[in-house]
Amino acid sequence: MSSNFVLKNVTLAAGDTKDIQVSDGLIVAVGADLAADEMIDCTGLVALPGFVDLHTHLREPGFEQSETVLTGTQSAALGGFTAVHAMANTMPVADTAGVVEQVASLGIEAGYAEVFPIGAVTIGLEGKQLAELGAMANSKAQVKVFSDDGKCVHDPVIMRRALEYVKAFDGVIAQHAQEPRLTEGAQMHEGAVSAELGLTGWPSVAEESIIARDVLLAEHVDSRIHICHLSTAGSVEIIRWAKARGIKVTAEVTPHHLLLTDELVRSYDSVYKVNPPLRTEEDVEALREALIDGTIDIIATDHAPHPIESKDCEWNAAAFGMLGLETAASIAQDVLIESGKSSWTRLAEVLSSAPARIGGDDNQGQMIQTGSVANIVLIDPKATRKVVADSASKSKNSPYVGLELPGRVVHTIFKGYFTVRDAQLAQRGRH
Amino acid sequence: MKNLLSAADLNRESAIEILDIAEEMAGVNDRDIKKLPTLRGKTVVNLFFEDSTRTRISFELAEKRLSADVINFTAKGSSVSKGESLKDTAQTLEAMGADAVVIRHPSSGAAQILAHSGWIQGSIINAGDGTHEHPTQALLDAYTIRKRFHGSDSVGKGLDGVKVAIVGDILHSRVARSNLLLLNRLGAEVHFVAPPTLLPSNPSNLNAEVHFSLDEILSEIDLDVVMMLRIQSERMNASYFPSEREYSRIWGFNAHRLSKLKDSAIVMHPGPMNRGLEIDAVTADSKQSTVLEQVTNGVSVRMAVLYALLSGERNADVI
Numbered sequence: 001m002s003s004n005f006v007l008k009n010v011t012l013a014a015g016d017t018k019d020i021q022v023s024d025g026l027i028v029a030v031g032a033d034l035a036a037d038e039m040i041d042c043t044g045l046v047a048l049p050g051f052v053d054l055h056t057h058l059r060e061p062g063f064e065q066s067e068t069v070l071t072g073t074q075s076a077a078l079g080g081f082t083a084v085h086a087m088a089n090t091m092p093v094a095d096t097a098g099v100v101e102q103v104a105s106l107g108i109e110a111g112y113a114e115v116f117p118i119g120a121v122t123i124g125l126e127g128k129q130l131a132e133l134g135a136m137a138n139s140k141a142q143v144k145v146f147s148d149d150g151k152c153v154h155d156p157v158i159m160r161r162a163l164e165y166v167k168a169f170d171g172v173i174a175q176h177a178q179e180p181r182l183t184e185g186a187q188m189h190e191g192a193v194s195a196e197l198g199l200t201g202w203p204s205v206a207e208e209s210i211i212a213r214d215v216l217l218a219e220h221v222d223s224r225i226h227i228c229h230l231s232t233a234g235s236v237e238i239i240r241w242a243k244a245r246g247i248k249v250t251a252e253v254t255p256h257h258l259l260l261t262d263e264l265v266r267s268y269d270s271v272y273k274v275n276p277p278l279r280t281e282e283d284v285e286a287l288r289e290a291l292i293d294g295t296i297d298i299i300a301t302d303h304a305p306h307p308i309e310s311k312d313c314e315w316n317a318a319a320f321g322m323l324g325l326e327t328a329a330s331i332a333q334d335v336l337i338e339s340g341k342s343s344w345t346r347l348a349e350v351l352s353s354a355p356a357r358i359g360g361d362d363n364q365g366q367m368i369q370t371g372s373v374a375n376i377v378l379i380d381p382k383a384t385r386k387v388v389a390d391s392a393s394k395s396k397n398s399p400y401v402g403l404e405l406p407g408r409v410v411h412t413i414f415k416g417y418f419t420v421r422d423a424q425l426a427q428r429g430r431h
Numbered sequence: 432m433k434n435l436l437s438a439a440d441l442n443r444e445s446a447i448e449i450l451d452i453a454e455e456m457a458g459v460n461d462r463d464i465k466k467l468p469t470l471r472g473k474t475v476v477n478l479f480f481e482d483s484t485r486t487r488i489s490f491e492l493a494e495k496r497l498s499a500d501v502i503n504f505t506a507k508g509s510s511v512s513k514g515e516s517l518k519d520t521a522q523t524l525e526a527m528g529a530d531a532v533v534i535r536h537p538s539s540g541a542a543q544i545l546a547h548s549g550w551i552q553g554s555i556i557n558a559g560d561g562t563h564e565h566p567t568q569a570l571l572d573a574y575t576i577r578k579r580f581h582g583s584d585s586v587g588k589g590l591d592g593v594k595v596a597i598v599g600d601i602l603h604s605r606v607a608r609s610n611l612l613l614l615n616r617l618g619a620e621v622h623f624v625a626p627p628t629l630l631p632s633n634p635s636n637l638n639a640e641v642h643f644s645l646d647e648i649l650s651e652i653d654l655d656v657v658m659m660l661r662i663q664s665e666r667m668n669a670s671y672f673p674s675e676r677e678y679s680r681i682w683g684f685n686a687h688r689l690s691k692l693k694d695s696a697i698v699m700h701p702g703p704m705n706r707g708l709e710i711d712a713v714t715a716d717s718k719q720s721t722v723l724e725q726v727t728n729g730v731s732v733r734m735a736v737l738y739a740l741l742s743g744e745r746n747a748d749v750i
Contacts, residue, residue, distance in 0.1 A: 191632075192634075195634055195636060268540030
């Protein structure tokens, strides 16, 4: 495959039709009637900067039966992503320079997307003692995002210190907001449906109280903070208030919290078991509006693969989490484009430029313009597809199987290399 | 009907039909030879992942009186700690040719998972799933109420206009959930009475009137039935209420509160009772208490359910 090609007749986010010329991993021209050895007809396809996922569980090292860096980034490429941030809850936990460097090098070896390891905030995700954040930041992996995701940094003193400490290297803490005492044994959203189903509730206030505390802490120490997977209308209100006050907070929402509700739990099908839990229709509406109006900055997948045996069981015994990489763009399109309420420019922000900015990813999320790194995704917005269980992920716990979703990723270009072409994964990664 | 997973599986007609069959089964239970050949050659497995001697022996007796081959499979602890999953257990029973599985499981929804997973072909009867439902308990309670109010004239009747107060740990009670659904279908009016900590935070989908004060409801509503729920020991040290003494004082049923009920009203308890906590001895042993009748009726009702689900002569659509 040539490293010098022209994407012919693409539709840019703003709506104009152009050609994009790529050479040696860079966009070298955007204009009309461009020519190269290889011409690729992209009529009708929307060209956006390659997507960046700030919240992916790649599971390696330790849980390779669920996912590996290779299969996870292959899944990412099929979803239009050119970068993923790998969460720290591996085994061993990514709480040392050694582990984050290993994950980063596995990403380079795979070659399907840029892999940015996220470092744990505390040793072993135990919430007791800060991990060596500086060592991870200064390692070859150059970690900028730190999170105990899966667990909340619930001790207010540890949280305060972490927020302050990462300022030394322009890092950011990504908080999994879950008050642990309020969610002991929690199985699903606490509300009218949990009352009927007899499942222990995960109350909205357990998320909102931590977010409220942490935005105030961030204000007090003048630090940046990022809130993972907002799931409630109340959380949206707190973030809106904090932003109006000038607090440096950013927030993400997952595709599943933009589409699915706790009514699905009536089946007791544990594919719908996720943390934070699926909430109500009112919450979904509030999250969608907040993504459109900018209160929520980004979509992040929280792609959480689990092997069949972790889901093929009774609800209480099942693991929390669902797949998300290969369906995220379609759900973003549903919320922003099909609703008629927003634009492709906003979609590019929430899936690419904003997560790249929050994560400090220099070569990601760049505009489609001359001089940018050639990380590009091309989407057929008119296509619809029925989601099937088979995917590049090693796991099958997608909650969308059988649903018809809008749009399709046709090509994913990672630093000038087609990781996905005509919706087919490349045989090998970029090297 | 193939399975009984929830009281919601029954409509008014099918519920009354089961109660009517139970009347006939009660007749069998009064005979010298308490046995019918109905389920001869059928294998019924009592699959208990949670201790419950009472429910298990009630089912076992019902199965034996219908001449089924009975297997008791006790798998204590969750599938995770045990190392054998619900799926493997179910498939093992399927391989042995179980015609029906009566399942008690600590996880809400376990019976539904078993019925809809494709792991097993036989009928599934929910004998209590976590804090979700216990439909045969609701049926035996409905049977007991109907019998007390309509006596030998019970057949074909619902529970229209009967006023029932269910008192205690509503939040964690599978008995309360199943009773609510079934009592509503049979035309009864249901009141929940509990400390706010032991009620669901959002009861809007539950068709019951919620009260915090037992004394208030006793003075304001002409109750026909008071159903006391057991307080599980694990609630006692988890700040749901300050002390057993305080709980007993405010929400326990005692001789004084019994005197506020009309003579025809009954006091029920699914057992086992914590005497002196949610119910005092005077009430438990009074003529208005139906505790032992509930046990007796449990066998008849479970025979009726097994008969309705398993006996080949019946049209599957009728029940």
